[in-house]
Structures are given as C-alpha cells and as structure tokens.
Amino acid sequence: MKAVLEREYAAIKKKNKFLHNIKRDKWLYTLLLLPFAYILIFKYAPIYGVVMAFQDYNIFAGIKGSEWVGMDVFQFIFQQDSFYRALKNTLLLNVYDLIAGFPAPIILAILLNELRAAKFKKLTQTVLYLPHFLSWVIIGGMVYLMFSNSGMVNTFLDNLGLGKIEFLSQKVPWLITYISVGVWQHIGWGTIIYLAAMTGINRELYEASDIDGCSRLRKVWHITLPGIKSTINILLILQIGRMVSIGFDRPFVMGNSLVSDYSDVISTFVYRVGISSGDFSQATAVGLFQSVVGLILLIGANYIAKKLGEDGIW
Amino acid sequence: MNTRTKKKAAILFSTALLAGVVAGCGGNNGNNEPAASNAGSPAAEATSGPVETLTVEVFDRGIQGQPDLNNNTWTKYVNEKFGKPNNAVVKFVSVPRSQEVDKLNVLMAANEAPDISFTYDGTTVTRFAKNKGLYTLDELLEKDGQQLKAYLGDTVLDYGKYEGQQVSIPAKRTLLAWNGLFIRKDWLDKLGLPVPTNKDELYDTLVAFRDKNPGNVNGVIPWATAAAGMNYTFGNLVPSFWGPMSEEEFVTTTNWLKPGNKDAYKWLNKLYSEKLISPDFALDKTAKQADADVTNGKVGFYGANWDYPLTAKMREPLKQNAPDANYVPIDAFKNAEGKYIKETYNENGLFSFIPKSSKHAELAMKYLNWMADPEVLFFLQFGEEGVNHTMVDGIPQGIAQTGENMQMSNLNLDYTLVVNGAELGDTEKNVKTYAAALATGDKDYEKMAVDSYAINTTDGYTGFYYGVPNEASIKYGKTLGDMNKQMMDRLIVAKPAEFDSLYDKLVKEYMDAGGKAVQDENIKHYREVKESSK
Numbered sequence: 048m049k050a051v052l053e054r055e056y057a058a059i060k061k062k063n064k065f066l067h068n069i070k071r072d073k074w075l076y077t078l079l080l081l082p083f084a085y086i087l088i089f090k091y092a093p094i095y096g097v098v099m100a101f102q103d104y105n106i107f108a109g110i111k112g113s114e115w116v117g118m119d120v121f122q123f124i125f126q127q128d129s130f131y132r133a134l135k136n137t138l139l140l141n142v143y144d145l146i147a148g149f150p151a152p153i154i155l156a157i158l159l160n161e162l163r164a165a166k167f168k169k170l171t172q173t174v175l176y177l178p179h180f181l182s183w184v185i186i187g188g189m190v191y192l193m194f195s196n197s198g199m200v201n202t203f204l205d206n207l208g209l210g211k212i213e214f215l216s217q218k219v220p221w222l223i224t225y226i227s228v229g230v231w232q233h234i235g236w237g238t239i240i241y242l243a244a245m246t247g248i249n250r251e252l253y254e255a256s257d258i259d260g261c262s263r264l265r266k267v268w269h270i271t272l273p274g275i276k277s278t279i280n281i282l283l284i285l286q287i288g289r290m291v292s293i294g295f296d297r298p299f300v301m302g303n304s305l306v307s308d309y310s311d312v313i314s315t316f317v318y319r320v321g322i323s324s325g326d327f328s329q330a331t332a333v334g335l336f337q338s339v340v341g342l343i344l345l346i347g348a349n350y351i352a353k354k355l356g357e358d359g360i361w
Numbered sequence: 362m363n364t365r366t367k368k369k370a371a372i373l374f375s376t377a378l379l380a381g382v383v384a385g386c387g388g389n390n391g392n393n394e395p396a397a398s399n400a401g402s403p404a405a406e407a408t409s410g411p412v413e414t415l416t417v418e419v420f421d422r423g424i425q426g427q428p429d430l431n432n433n434t435w436t437k438y439v440n441e442k443f444g445k446p447n448n449a450v451v452k453f454v455s456v457p458r459s460q461e462v463d464k465l466n467v468l469m470a471a472n473e474a475p476d477i478s479f480t481y482d483g484t485t486v487t488r489f490a491k492n493k494g495l496y497t498l499d500e501l502l503e504k505d506g507q508q509l510k511a512y513l514g515d516t517v518l519d520y521g522k523y524e525g526q527q528v529s530i531p532a533k534r535t536l537l538a539w540n541g542l543f544i545r546k547d548w549l550d551k552l553g554l555p556v557p558t559n560k561d562e563l564y565d566t567l568v569a570f571r572d573k574n575p576g577n578v579n580g581v582i583p584w585a586t587a588a589a590g591m592n593y594t595f596g597n598l599v600p601s602f603w604g605p606m607s608e609e610e611f612v613t614t615t616n617w618l619k620p621g622n623k624d625a626y627k628w629l630n631k632l633y634s635e636k637l638i639s640p641d642f643a644l645d646k647t648a649k650q651a652d653a654d655v656t657n658g659k660v661g662f663y664g665a666n667w668d669y670p671l672t673a674k675m676r677e678p679l680k681q682n683a684p685d686a687n688y689v690p691i692d693a694f695k696n697a698e699g700k701y702i703k704e705t706y707n708e709n710g711l712f713s714f715i716p717k718s719s720k721h722a723e724l725a726m727k728y729l730n731w732m733a734d735p736e737v738l739f740f741l742q743f744g745e746e747g748v749n750h751t752m753v754d755g756i757p758q759g760i761a762q763t764g765e766n767m768q769m770s771n772l773n774l775d776y777t778l779v780v781n782g783a784e785l786g787d788t789e790k791n792v793k794t795y796a797a798a799l800a801t802g803d804k805d806y807e808k809m810a811v812d813s814y815a816i817n818t819t820d821g822y823t824g825f826y827y828g829v830p831n832e833a834s835i836k837y838g839k840t841l842g843d844m845n846k847q848m849m850d851r852l853i854v855a856k857p858a859e860f861d862s863l864y865d866k867l868v869k870e871y872m873d874a875g876g877k878a879v880q881d882e883n884i885k886h887y888r889e890v891k892e893s894s895k
Contacts, residue, residue: 195644197640216643
C-alpha cells in the first residue's frame, strides 16, 4: 500500500511539480500576491517613466506628447558644476557614514549580547531604538538648540573658558556633527539584525570555550564575530550598493548655506531642479544615473565578496 | 494555524490590498469624473442642471488656531453669494505657503491643479504658458470678465500676458512699498542718540547698542536677521552702495557685478565680525529665532517687509514680553548722491490662472469677475461691521478674531485673488485702513504704518518689465535664486581676510551656473524694448 502511494506521488511530482506546489500551498501563494502586487505596481510600473530622461518633458503633453531629445538632458547635467559637487558630496558623506556608521551597530550589538540582566538589556535596547522614530525635522531642531553658536554646548564650553566651536558652520565640525548625529539615530535600530544573527549561534560553542578557559574578548573574537560574519557581509554589500543614493531629509535639514559646499547632495539637487524648478527631465536623468551607478557598485561589491570566498547576496 | 484560518486571513489580506489599489487609482479619477460629466452643461442655465464644483487654491500659512480653510466665515460667504446663484460649490484646495511652487508643479503635472490656481512666481506662470498648460483668457475675459477688466485696468493686466495673450490674471497691488527698516526708539532715547540717517551713524548706533545694552537684556542683538530669503532683509543697504551706471546697466546687470556691490557685503561682513549681527542668522532657516529675538525685546534694529512689525505674530508677543519696546521705521541707507533708492513693487500681485485640465474655465472667470465687485471685496477684506470691524472716520478698524472669523492672511489676501492690500480708493486711506485692520485699531501702529509706507516708497524704483519671458531664467532661475541666498549668507559670515577672494570665486560660479545667460538675454530684450519704443 505504502509503496503504491509513493509511486503515485512520484508520478504526480514528475508530471507537474510546479502546479502541484501551487495547489498544495495555494493560500500561502495568495498571501504572496500582496508583496508581489506591491513590487509590480510601485516598483516596476513607474519604470516606464525613465523615458522622460530622454525627452524635453512637457508636463501637459505627457510622455506621449513630449519631444525626444536623445542624450541632451544628460549632456546638460554633466556640464553643470553643481551636479559634480552634489555627486562628490553624496559619495563623501556616504563613505564617512560607512566608516563611522557601519561598525557602530556591530560593536553595540556585541556589547548588548554580553549583558547578563535580561531586563536591563531590554531597557537599553528600547532606549537606543527611540531616536530611529524621530523625524529629521525634529532632530534638526534639537541639533540647532544644542550645537549652534548660542546653543547649549557652546554656552557651556564658553563659560568654561574653552571658547566656542562652530559645529554647524565650519567644514570639519559640521561633518563630524552630521556623521555623529546619523550614527546616534541609526545605531540602536541597526543592532536588531545583528542581535538576531547572534541568537542563531550555537550555544555549545560558548560552553566549549568556557571549558577551554576562554576570556570574554576571545569568545567575541572567535565565536560571535565569525558567527555573524555572513550577515555583516550582506549588509556591507547592500550599503555599498546604496553609495550614490542618499536620503533627502538629513542633508536638507542639517545643511545650511554656510556649509552648502559639503551639504548639497544628489537628493537635494534633484529636489531643486525637479520639484522646485519643474524640470522633470533633469530630475529623472539624475535618478537614472544614480540607479545605474548604484547597480554597478552593488554588482562590483558582490563580485569582490565572492572572490574573497564569502557569501554574496545572490 | 489551521487551513480555514489561513484561508480567511489570506482572503482578508488580499481583499484589503486590492481595495487599497482600486481606491488609490480611483482617487485620481474621482476629481475629474464629475467634472467631465459637467463639461457639456452650459453654465448659463445656471440654476438648473447638476451642481458644478469649482476648486480654488488657497495658501495654508499654518497660523496658530486657524479654522478649516474650506469651512469658515469667508468660504461660507463665497458659497452663499457666488455659489448659490451660479448653482455651484466653491471648494478651496490648500497648498502650504512655503512650498507653493513645488506643490503647484506637482499638481499641474498630475492634472489635478485647482480650477483657479495662483502663484507669486511669474517665471512659473511663464513656464506653464510656454508648455501650453494654461487657458488663454482673452475671450473669457471679454465675455464674462468685464467688471474684472475695468477694475484691474490695462497696466495690471499686461503683467499677465505671454506672447500677446492673456494667460493669467494678476492681482492689483494697492500698496507698493516692499522692505522697511526698524529701530528701537526707546533705546535711542535712553542713550541720547539721534535717529541714524546714514550708514556711519547707523554703525555708531549699533556699536552703542552692543556696548551699552540699553535694554539691559541677556544677549543683546544690535541688528537681527535670519538666513537669506525668509522675511528678514537688509532693506536697501545694497543699492545704497551702488555707484553710477547707465540705465541699461542698472536694469540688466546682475546685482553681483554692479559697481559697489562688493563693498556692500564687505560692510556687512565687517559688522558681522564685530558681533553686531545675529550670530546664528545663517542657521536660522525658518526665521523663527529672529522673530523670537525681536519679540523678546533683545533686538535694536532689523529689516523686513515694510509692514512686518504690524503683523499679529510680531505685535502681540512683543507687547507682552517688552511693553516698552517702540520700533520706528527709518531710512538709513543714503547713497553717494544723497538719495535713499530702494526697490518697490510693481502694480501687480499674485498671478491667478486656469490650468488646461480645468473643466470649469467659464465658471472660474465668472468667479474672478464676481470678486472684483467692491461690495464683495469689502466683505472679504473687512468682514461684517460690528463683528469684524468698527467704522471710525470712514476707516474700518479691525477687531481681533479667533475661530472661524479669523483671517489667515493680511486682509484675507489669500481669498481675495484680484487684490493685494486694502482697497478703498486712495493710497493714504488704504495705508491707514491696512494698519487699522492689522493692528486692530491700535493708533500707535497706525502712525507707524503711515510713516513706514511714506519712507519706503521714497526714491523707489521698480523692477524693469521686459514683457517677454527670459528663457535662461526659466531654466536656471531656481538654481540661481538658491545660489543668491547662499552667497549672501556665506559672504557675510566669511572671515574678513578671505572675503575678497571668496566674493570673486562665488560670483564666478554664479555667472557660470547661468547668471551670464540670464544677463545676456536681459540685455537683448532690453535693447529690443528700447528699439521698439523709439
């Protein structure tokens, strides 16, 4: 009896494994429709809009009625100094962010992981997450109150006789402020994935090392870090893929005219030419350029990771 | 989870999603469909047939305690007096004041701009007209806009033309003063100083404010300002430094290249480095800090719109925090010829236009025409006697309002699209009325307004009207505008030793980024205008 069933099952499997799978898990596939539709509607459908980059787009004539201009829009953009400035700043701020902001959550996650008291650990985590939920506009206001020339920190420094530091209006102090505020905002949230990865590490390894007489640091170095290495890798590759794109709020809110040479980035550039000046062709062209460079960086990073014998993202 | 629960959950989720998608797509059509079905119905047979919905843009200025912008005394009046007789509903679509152009660009691109949209930015209108996105209004104006036409007159209407056709309806501006400068008279009196009449005297006064702190306040600010572009200005300081030049140069040359312009910023730079100007002004992107400093009584001198001290947000907190503070308008920037030249407004205000996507062009024109009726304007600007104002010597004195009687803009200028400023016939009466309305009858402020208006229209010049759009300006205008603001801030804050090289560097960047193209085109247009008027 059992053999017959198995044979039948194998036959069905051979005949149409795909259809069978769908039939068996049809409700799960129904659920999959949701994200699928989301991606299709909001990520793929708008792609046809990139043709605007090759048109002199007229908002009233639409894509069908606008005149084709080939690469003119790109030529115009690549002639503009302000575009190169925006590109340079985007890369620069992202590199700094990567250097300072990437290791920070890893270190914090390790520290949290070493905490013994569960309650204290939970509390610390929650407090560290909080900044993630603040909008940049609010953070910008806080930064202004604390770090402007007449702000809290400078008043304090001044009263101590140390003199003021122009945190928000000089190049280097502004960069440091910009990066540190970013780290402060992201660090708690960034630990989530690493902490999750750490729970997947086999406890027996720690027990074995205890018996071998390992110190805490040794355990972190030889067990925890290798345990989350693949997670670090993937996040690093993804981060590198995002090198040319940058959020709008943070540079827009933290920037001011005195540091515009460093705070004007691609997203603020696109906002200015696209939304403010109504030149949608230029904005699209910059967006397309960004995506292409991002894709190249992503593939490059993945390739290198694989060459080094690590897991890539595909 | 058993299969049945799974099934239910799956159906629930997917239905929710699909419903969302359908609603999302349908939302866009929702606005247009009733419009489309009405398109054929002639508006002349107003009282029968389906009700038309006319959408009209309104600014959302985010005033504390403001009523629903689509349901208050003013919109009810509009619907009662205009809506009912025309069998229409007038619906107001709010747009944030500080992002008006950005938002308008998006609405226009999505074919969802209100039937009557407006902007203060002439370049934006020109761009829309050039892309053929606007109704040409000549015929409509002839047919349904006679009252409006008579009210505005040809001078004002000319500002709304593009290639000889009427594409927008400019509002009539009744008060032409632009910027003003204000100084604390009570501080001057305390120090026994006269009202400064030129920049050297002003400089000495500011130094005295800084050193003697006549108000005895914590952190005195001799001269308050905010990041360039937000309410606060340097008045006519920069023009007062300009040297002699031909009329063509005066009109067409970029300010940055005018003779003497550099010295103006050098002077400001010196004042900043001597701590006479707000230390963090460049970071004060919303002007909130400057407003707070002024209304807390810490500020000796500042420049802003000629009516800025009259506005409720400045007047009321100042009275509370520093009851002795007495700001008076002054003219402090005399040029080498002994004149106080300053730019004043042209006779036009905002530009109203009807987007091509609108299905109610005729009704829109009727609406604007209706608004030019003196009785309508009077109600919208001053409200009802006894409730919103009292009449004293023929001048309506405002009564402070809250809730739905509140005016969100000076004299409701966001609702009265055909006029900007009080409209009672002659200028003096208009100024007094304006002051009385804003200052809710406070006599001191009435005098201040009259003085300020007189000072700030003395030796005035207006921007040259070329009559043709500047293509380069359409393309580079916004970038150049942003650069302008950044340059001002950076030059004032720069280390004095680096000022000269920074000025030259920034001006070169500005000219390369489109400043040169705009200037060349201006010169070309200017010569054409002069040629044709010979």
